[in-house]
Amino acid sequence: MVLYGVAALALCMLVGMLVGEVLGVVVGVEANVGGVGFAMIMLVLVTDKLRRMGKFPPASEQGVMFWSAMYIPIVIAMASTQNVVEALAGGPMAILAGLGALAAGAALVPVLARVGEKAEPLPPLTEAEKQEV
Template sequence: MVLYGVAALALCMLVGMLIGDVLGVAVGVDANVGGVGFAMILLVVATDRLRKRGLFPKPTEQGVLFWSALYIPIVIAMASTQNVAEAIGGGPMAAIAGLGALAAGAALVPVIARIGGQSEPLPAMTEEEKAEA
């Protein structure tokens, strides 16, 4: 069953990369545009729908969670393949865009934190829940 989770992730990754390649061609860029992001969105949507229909057993979920834990290192590895030195050497626009995105993200943290308001704290874990964790 864990294998099914890994297979679902692989399928989403292939479809996401295909969408990224098609989008790159559509905008005239010789690169994959957002393929990993599309793959993760597909994975979230697919697993949510399967879970709601009761077709997503716990072992299958473990296969998806295993690879989901590796998502950030994979994205970092992919980003490291970008030619940062060439982008900065081409002009200050890359640095300005990066700093602008950083400033916007930092400014939006308090705004996003206020969305939804206060909620009740979670109840204490039962002995059974502690044993599962």
């Protein structure tokens, strides 16, 4: 059943969020620490195990794949609800601080990519995949 996939996904997220909240309280910060990350790892482990046991049929899989396909539309909706007015109202200082943080962080990506094993680029997207917004 499709819903089993959705339910498994929702359960992973709820548990991950709870772990993130608890971790935040433990280290004493007012934020969720890594909730989404824990949920992702849990989803990978749980679905892998279920699949091996033959308990995660293609129908359940579709419940997860639907939300994965909805990711880009959801992100576009998110973009359309950002507080862009207030961001620009901060004036040149806020804009410089934001741009500077992006530039400095981006410059460090090639440096960090050298830590540990070398990584191979993903195969390029096909034309069909590119058009699939």
